Amino acid sequence: MQSIITESLAKSHSYAQYRMIISSLLKEGKSTGNEQSDALTHYSELNEVRMSRLDKTMSVSDENRKKLQNLKKEYVWLVISEGWCGDAAQIVPIINKMADSRNIGTVKIELRIVFRDENEPLMNIFLTNGTKSIPKLIVLDKNTLEVLGDFGPRPTEAKQLILDYKATHGVIDENAKTELQKWYLHDKGLSTQREILELIS
Known part of the structure; x- marks a missing residue:
């Protein structure tokens, strides 16, 4: 596992680079990932708008x-993502704000992002119920690269919303995705912040 993590980190991007890659591909009418379709490009365009909005409006609560600021260790936060993923568009900007030393006044967290389809061996280690669900945050000790925990693909309450919807309707459709986006809007990133902090405290 250590060698896979090291290889993935060598191919990783900063948040700014991640955003730039997604934007550049959209200018060519493409999305990130191996599969290309009009639907995935459409989702990527929606997500580009979401991420830009969250970059401007999302904040880390004073308590968080x-x-x-009081973290004792230094971490690498390695995120597996893709530009077309609706959950990633909501969560990765929050993770970036949490890791950003300008927000917390100290450099304790280095954020690196990799694309799922380019890092299949890494993704296969961090499956969710046997699926390649993203985003997935892998918390690493900066000095040893030991895996300290992982979070994703969405906060507990959002997971439950989707499970309940599927139990009622038998399918995850566009309406389910709309309900999930409404949940994210109302939550303002607080559940993600809380669950990640619980993971590392």
């Missing part, structure tokens, strides 16, 4: 900022 203090917890981040």
Whole structure:
């Protein structure tokens, strides 16, 4: 596993680079990932707008900022993502804000992002119920690259929303995705912040 993590980190991107790659591909009418379709490009375009909005409006709560400032260890946060993923568009900007030293006043967290389809061996280690669900945050000790835990693909309450919807309707359709996006809007990233901090505290 250590060698796979090391290889993935060698191919990883900063948040700014991740956003730039997605934007550049959209200018060519493409999405990230191995599969290309009009639907995936459409989702990527929606997500580009979402991420830009969240970059401007999302903030780390004062309480959570203090917890981040008081971290004793230094971490690498390695995120598996793709530009077309609706959950990633909601969660990766929050993770970026949590890791950003300008927000927490100290450099304790280095954020690196990899694309799922380019890092299949890594993804296969961190499956969710046997599926390649993203985003997936892998928390690493910066000095040893030991895996300390992982989070994703969505907060517990959002997971439950989707499970309940599928139990009622038998399928995850566009309406389910709309309900999920409404949940994210209402939650304002607080569940993601709380669950990640619980993971590393």
